[in-house]
Amino acid sequence: MTTTGIHTPTARRSAATAQRRPRRERQGAAWVFLSPWVLGATVLTLLPMAVSLYLSFTDYDLFNPPHWVGLRNYVQMFTEDPRYWRSVLTTLTYVVVAVPLQLALALVVALALKGMKRGKGFYRSAFYAPSLLGASMSVALVWRAVFNDGGTVDHLLGTGGWADKPGWALLAVALLTVWQFGAPMVIFLAGLQQIPAELYEAASVDGAGKWRQFVSVTVPMLSPVLFFNLVLQTIQAFQVFTPAFAISAGKGGPADSTLVYTLYLYDRGFVASHMGYASAMAWVLLLAIGAVTAVLFRTSRTWVFYASEGER
Known part of the structure; x- marks a missing residue:
């Protein structure tokens, strides 16, 4: 009994250690597999963000050491730079026009594809292809040619080049x-x-036509997906660059009408070599996108319907 009493605590400690070792080994293996992502996020995202935040408080021209100027870049941005505010207004106009039109067209085409019996896979791939190609500079240059004087739009509408x-x-x-x-x-x-087909059947029995079914069934049940697309496309729209750069040849013209925020940021940072000012603009953009996203999430409580919760 004495011998058993002496060795039992040791045996228990050994058993507990043996149980903890596999857990530590699994955690170690997880960190090994996660290390490329952690390293990439640190080196390619977090560290550049920290440097950019520091540069936003400096006067830096890419060639000489940065000189600390405090809040001067932000003060100049908000009070002394009319082109900055034109870029803000242009970007807001672009977001308000482009995002609703894009989502409306996407929903109309999705509804048409849902009712298709044949060729759905082909048309789905064909309609998805522009999303793969549209961000490239080559397509943007072709788009500029289409809307230039003497281009396709000019020939079809006779309105001149847009x-x-x-x-x-x-x-x-x-x-x-x-x-x-x-x-x-x-x-x-x-x-x-x-969306369950039973909901449409019940609405049809109650006398609801196609439009009433769309308003009373499709839109509420699709509202979480609509909200997801709205947030995603709004964030992307605030960062638009390639189309504006290509169509305006990098100048934001004519008359600054295509001077979106990121294009002006590029102009200040890489054309005028005011990288400190451009860094300050980048951080204001980040905060603005965060604020807009927060507003969207806040207002979603009034119009996004989740079937599992049974409420708006």
């Missing part, structure tokens, strides 16, 4: 984004296929 008209150039940029509706379309299509 790319050279201050009142139409931003619309040409927005239409390029609208044309890339494939990604939200696929998400809408997946959401539509999850």
Whole structure:
């Protein structure tokens, strides 16, 4: 009994250690597999963000050491730079025009594809293709040629080239984004296929027509997917760069009508070599996108319907 009493605590400690060792080994293996992502996130995201935050408080021209100036870049941005506010207004106009048009077109095409009996896979791939190609500079340059004087739009409508008209150039940029509706379309299509057919049957029995079914069944049941697409496309729209750069040849013209925020940031940082000022602009953009996203999440409580919760 004495011998057993002496060795029992030791045996228990050994058993507990043996149980903890596999757990530590599993955690170690997990960190080994996660290490490429952690290293990449640290070196390629967190560290550059920290450097950018520091540079936003400096005067830095890419060639000389940064000189600390405190809040001067931010003060100049908000009080002394009219082009900055024009870029803000242009970006907001672009977001308000491009995002609703893109989501509306994506939803219409998704509804059409849902009712198709044949060729759904082909058309789904065909409509998704612009989302893969649209972000490239080559497509943006072709788009500029289409909307230039003597281009396709000029020949069809006889209105002249939109790319050279201050009142139409931003619309040409927005239409390029609208044309890339494939990604939200696929998400809408997946959401539509999850709506129970019984809901439409019950609405039909109650005398609801197609429009009433769309308003009373499709929209509420699809609202979480609509909200997801709205947040995603809004964030992307605030960061638009390639179409505006290509259509305006990097100048934001004509008359700053396509001077979106990121294009002006590029101009300040890499053309004028005011990298400290550009870094400050980048951080303001990050905060603005965060604020807009927070507002969308806050307002979603009033119109997004989750079937599992049974409430709006």
